Amino acid sequence: MSAPLRLGIAGLGTVGIGVVKIIQNHADLLAARCGRAVTITAVCARDRHKNRDADLSDYAWEESAVDLARRDDVDVFVELIGGDEGIAKDATEAALDSGKDVVTANKAMLAVHGQALAERAEAQDRLIRFEAAVAGGIPVIKTMTESLAGNALTRVMGVMNGTCNYILTRMQSAGLPYETVFEEARQLGYLEADPTLDVGGIDASHKLAILAAIAFGTRVAFDAVEIEGIERVSIDDINRAADMGYRIKLLGVAQMTARGLEQRMSPCLVPCDSPLGQLEGGTNMVVIEGDAVGQIVLRGAGAGEGPTASAVLSDIVDIARGIRLPVFGQPAAALQTPHPARTAVPAAYYLRLELADKPGALAKVATVLGDAGISIDRMRQYGHAAGSAPVLIVTHKTTPEAIDHAIAALPRTGVITGDPVELRIEEV
Amino acid sequence: MSAPLRLGIAGLGTVGIGVVKIIQNHADLLAARCGRAVTITAVCARDRHKNRDADLSDYAWEESAVDLARRDDVDVFVELIGGDEGIAKDATEAALDSGKDVVTANKAMLAVHGQALAERAEAQDRLIRFEAAVAGGIPVIKTMTESLAGNALTRVMGVMNGTCNYILTRMQSAGLPYETVFEEARQLGYLEADPTLDVGGIDASHKLAILAAIAFGTRVAFDAVEIEGIERVSIDDINRAADMGYRIKLLGVAQMTARGLEQRMSPCLVPCDSPLGQLEGGTNMVVIEGDAVGQIVLRGAGAGEGPTASAVLSDIVDIARGIRLPVFGQPAAALQTPHPARTAVPAAYYLRLELADKPGALAKVATVLGDAGISIDRMRQYGHAAGSAPVLIVTHKTTPEAIDHAIAALPRTGVITGDPVELRIEEV
Secondary structure, X not given: OOOOEEEEEXXXXXXXHHHHHHHHHOHHHHHHHHOOOEEEEEEEOOOOOOOOOOOOOOOEEOOOHHHHHHOOOOOEEEEOOOOOOOHHHHHHHHHHHOOOEEXXXXXXXXXXXXXXXXXXXXXXXXXXXOHHHOOOXXXXXXXXXXXXXXXXXXXXXEEOOHHHHHHHHHHHHHOOOHHHHHHHHHHOOOOOOOOHHHHXXXXXXXXXXXXXXXXXXXOOOHHHOEEOOOXXXXXXXXXXXXXXXXXXXXXXXXXXXXXXXXXXXXXEEEEOOOOOOOOOOOEEEEEEEEOOOXXXXXXXXXXXXXXXXXXXXXXXXXXXXXXXXXXXXXXXXXXXXXXXXXXXXXXXXXXXEEEEOOOOHHHHHHHHHHHOOOOXXXXXXXXXXXXXXXXXXXXXXXXXXXXXXXXXXXXXXXXXXXXXEEEEEOOO | OOOOEEEEEEOOOHHHHHHHHHHHHOHHHHHHHHOOOEEEEEEEOOOOOOOOOOOOOOOEEOOOHHHHHHOOOOOEEEEOOOOOOOHHHHHHHHHHHOOOEEEEOOHHHHHHHHHHHHHHHHHOOOOEEOHHXXXXXXXXXXXXXXXXXXXXXXXXXXXXXXXXXXXHHHHHHHOOOHHHHHHHHHHOOOOOOOOHHHHOOHHHHHHHHHHHHHHHOEOOOHHHOEEOXXXXXXXXXXXXXXXXXXXXXXXXXXXXEOOEEEEEEEEEEEEXXXXXXXXXXXXXXXXXXXXXXXXXXXXXXXXXXXXXHHHHHHHHHHHHOOOOOOOOOOOHHHOEOOOEOXXXXXXXXXXXXXXXXXXXXXXXXXXXXHHOOOOEEEEEEOOOEOOEEEEEEEEOOEOHHHHHHHHHHHHHHOOEEEEEEEEEEOOO
């Protein structure tokens, strides 16, 4: 049996403590599976004296993550601090520069600095592994990088922020408005300190940008993700979409098209009987499509102590077993700078309008859509109330440009009140 | 860039040709991902002159798979012949003995000879990789062996024979009896030459035994799988189960219990709104549960040229990248001989009886169940026809022994006609 693999763990929040517990509780299992022991040399965290649910007395304590990263008796630096800048990045760079492999759960850092860090790691012949950065316990990085390595991947999509999916499914099941459920989620501790990271779609977009890089062999391009959060999703639209057989999900989609790399994070409609449509609560789902494999769906807990620690251990075990791969599945220098697609590929759209109770109103709407080249698949007009009637339209497949054109033209008809709502219907 | 990885491919059926096509069409992609070229040196198959959907003219042709396996210019022997004995096994052994790694899709061979082959491989410091042997394109072997290596796995279950799931879902959607749909499936070419392998649950049990070995660190024990096929599943039970909110699936379940290793393959009820319940047609699904990760669900095509070839390539790429792991995730010598559990863990059960139209009949049935210690969760009696009425019972959680006891006692009440049907309701 080889020498033990010695870890330095920076960050002792939920995930860090989860990792410590697994290494303590499954020492024999890990040794059997790795052919060597996995041990912890040293740890660090902001507050040494915080009461933590694990015995850390066997480990050296470092005040600084950078010092921890440079210790001679550490083989792998496990970065569980978080944040795209500051101490997490400084310590990661210090670890690489002093010849350590890095395991991290830090999606923000990789989304923003992934290329530079990958180049730095490869220059030192070191690894950065990050299974825990995307979709918690779901093995999406390994599946894409290794299991589907014989495929040209064509599309990756998923529900990758459990808090948003909790809010949307809770709105639906309880019939509550967004603001109420948002407040519930906040009180349950489901939201990040800056909730925009969750409900603004930023956290999920970090993950999407990482997946796109692996899927298409491109440099991670978080800035090019078109992001829309769930703040404008109304209980009305959730209910109307359900009437038409759909669920609204904060869906990330990355695909390589003839017009470039498309990366979108936005509330979309998906059929309620599809795996994505059936996904309730805080669970995550990633759908990967390849030219040989067809469609693979992975589902599991996207956050939490156990699931995220499980993903961190996946990377640690790989390193202990001597598995060494380039950071994004191929050498950083080979990754192409992606050309972002200017617009999304055509899709069906859901439109909701408040139609004034005037003769010929619907005809005017239909004319606007027809003039924009949009044909109607299904239409429903609901009972009148207070002089206006909600109208739902599901279009046939059309371009985002045509929809934008129609949305701009509709108010000029003088027969709709308020702003029309448009949501993309993603083919899943 | 290192020297090319040279393959010898034995078996040029659907999967073999799928592998050849990926290697031809994705040569650049594979080279970028592996850091070296992946090439084919030689191939063999039963009939050299069969018309195949691929250009094989660049490859040497061997008449014998054993000779192919021994060629000096082959690094990896790719066994896609099938069958647990005979040429597949002979050639696999020859490959290992002459220092080749082996990639195979052969679930039967591994289920029956997995331990001996693993020992032989490790004695030669060679690999056997078999992602394609279980659930086609779904990366279940890698997920269990690598991604979840930080978990004590607690249960693995799944729908792993697409033909059976096609038959069961088609019976339900079309309201057709088993015999009719079986014949349809035969004519569509969905069935193995020996259909018992499919509908008798044997093929799926081969897969289950392999997954159990990996999950629990035990020697593969196909003989210990308790197998029941789908032949006795009636359209009546499918419809009645649906009335109660369930679907009937041929479900494989492996779990390590205090009473030993439980491996069951049988028609089970699962809630119709669970991922397993929602699985339609030929798709496969594997559910893996671990102490840290919770539940992971993997879904995808379980068979077919592209998906299965994708899984074969996953193994080939790993070998090209220098990834070397023990055959079942830990050294063969460390695998324990499992102690098979004598009976399954308690579960709720579905019972269907034909009750004679006699006063006090239901009371007698209820008494038998009560005497066996079985309590009733839900009961439905349907309209009478021809002197008897179907009665459905969903029990609370009880032991298989109690159910067996009740099933034996029920006919003695004199108030039921025909044989009672009992099906396990699996908690998913």
